[in-house]
Amino acid sequence: MKNRLLLAILLVSLASEVVADEDKELSDDISNKVSNTFSNKTSNELIESLQNKQWLHGSEDCKSNDDPAIEVFQYDKSSYILRQNKCLSYEAPFIYVLVGEDKILVLDTGATASEQEFPLYKTVQTLNKKHAEQDNSRNREVLVIHSHSHSDHYSADSQFENQPNVTVVAPNSKGIKEYYAFKDWPEEQTTIDLGGRSVTIIPTPGHQEEAISIYDTQTKWLLTGDTLYPGVIYVKEWHDYKDSITRLVEFTRKHKVSAILGAHIEMTNRAGEYYEIGTIYQPEESGLPLMAADLLMLSSQLSQHDKSTQIVLDGLVVEPLGMLPKLISSIVGWFI
Numbered sequence: 535m536k537n538r539l540l541l542a543i544l545l546v547s548l549a550s551e552v553v554a555d556e557d558k559e560l561s562d563d564i565s566n567k568v569s570n571t572f573s574n575k576t577s578n579e580l581i582e583s584l585q586n587k588q589w590l591h592g593s594e595d596c597k598s599n600d601d602p603a604i605e606v607f608q609y610d611k612s613s614y615i616l617r618q619n620k621c622l623s624y625e626a627p628f629i630y631v632l633v634g635e636d637k638i639l640v641l642d643t644g645a646t647a648s649e650q651e652f653p654l655y656k657t658v659q660t661l662n663k664k665h666a667e668q669d670n671s672r673n674r675e676v677l678v679i680h681s682h683s684h685s686d687h688y689s690a691d692s693q694f695e696n697q698p699n700v701t702v703v704a705p706n707s708k709g710i711k712e713y714y715a716f717k718d719w720p721e722e723q724t725t726i727d728l729g730g731r732s733v734t735i736i737p738t739p740g741h742q743e744e745a746i747s748i749y750d751t752q753t754k755w756l757l758t759g760d761t762l763y764p765g766v767i768y769v770k771e772w773h774d775y776k777d778s779i780t781r782l783v784e785f786t787r788k789h790k791v792s793a794i795l796g797a798h799i800e801m802t803n804r805a806g807e808y809y810e811i812g813t814i815y816q817p818e819e820s821g822l823p824l825m826a827a828d829l830l831m832l833s834s835q836l837s838q839h840d841k842s843t844q845i846v847l848d849g850l851v852v853e854p855l856g857m858l859p860k861l862i863s864s865i866v867g868w869f870i
């Protein structure tokens with residue numbers, strides 16, 4: 535009887551924290567993944583766990599896929615990597631959530647707008663609440679930025695727009711230049727302070743005009759969006775891309791980089807082999823992290839090619855964008 539009473543009290547107290555059933559499910563699922571056990575791990579152990587991490591990777595038949603819309607991976611006490619379910623979008627982009635003392639940075643918002651299908655805002659606010667409870671503070675301001683302005687990286691912006699205490703930097707050149715106040719794009723770097731951790735914004739055009747890379751002082755991650763990732767990297771402006779890769783090499787010479795993390799996985803775990811565009815099931819996909827050695831190898835290959843050409847490395851492929859897709863990409867860019 536006493537046990538039953540205790541159970542009832544526990545259930546009531548648990549229920550009182552919850553606004554809606556579906557929020558609770560989401561919240562519990564994420565909370566289970568949020569813990570403080572990370573403080574004992576060395577940075578090498580953290581990177582190793584990320585290298586060995588096998589992500590949810592879609593299904594042959596998406597009708598039978600019951601994986602969550604968003605996979606949440608906690609890397610350290612306040613850094614998260616989210617991946618969109620491949621059955622929602624074959625792009626399955628990665629989204630990075632960095633929690634500072636004052637602000638939460640969300641890098642990219644994925645490929646799906648619908649909150650019902652892809653509850654990204656709710657997921658971020660669940661993490662926000664969890665951290666507020668941990669430090670007995672209020673919810674932090676949420677800052678949404680983008681690695682670049684392709685639609686698989688900004689589609690859920692609408693979930694964040696007009697929410698209280700949220701800033702969304704518009705995914706276009708005007709928004710970027712206004713928010714970061716670049717005076718000498720793409721040569722200049724700028725910094726955002728999140729409270730106790732800061733990120734450096736490095737312009738890296740080439741895959742797309744407005745592409746940036748982000749360096750996080752806490753994890754030492756270099757977040758490169760679609761500029762550098764284990765997959766087929768389409769390059770729109772060859773010379774801009776070469777300059778951007780040189781800029782990243784120079785950056786890694788001056789700063790410790792633990793891993794280079796992009797926005798997709800398209801390579802298999804066999805050298806130089808990749809899944810075709812549109813693949814919704816990748817049972818043998820490669821890991822997410824690239825290392826400084828991959829960047830150096832790419833830089834050395836690029837330096838040998840003044841004209842655009844395909845470059846195939848073990849962990850990634852660089853593919854020049856043809857004239858027609860380039861034109862389409864520019865026309866689409868005028869309307870967003």
Ligand SMILES: [Zn+2]
Pocket residue numbers: 682684741742760
């Ligand atoms: Zn892209």
Ligand SMILES: [Zn+2]
Pocket residue numbers: 625627684686687760797798
């Ligand atoms: Zn992309």
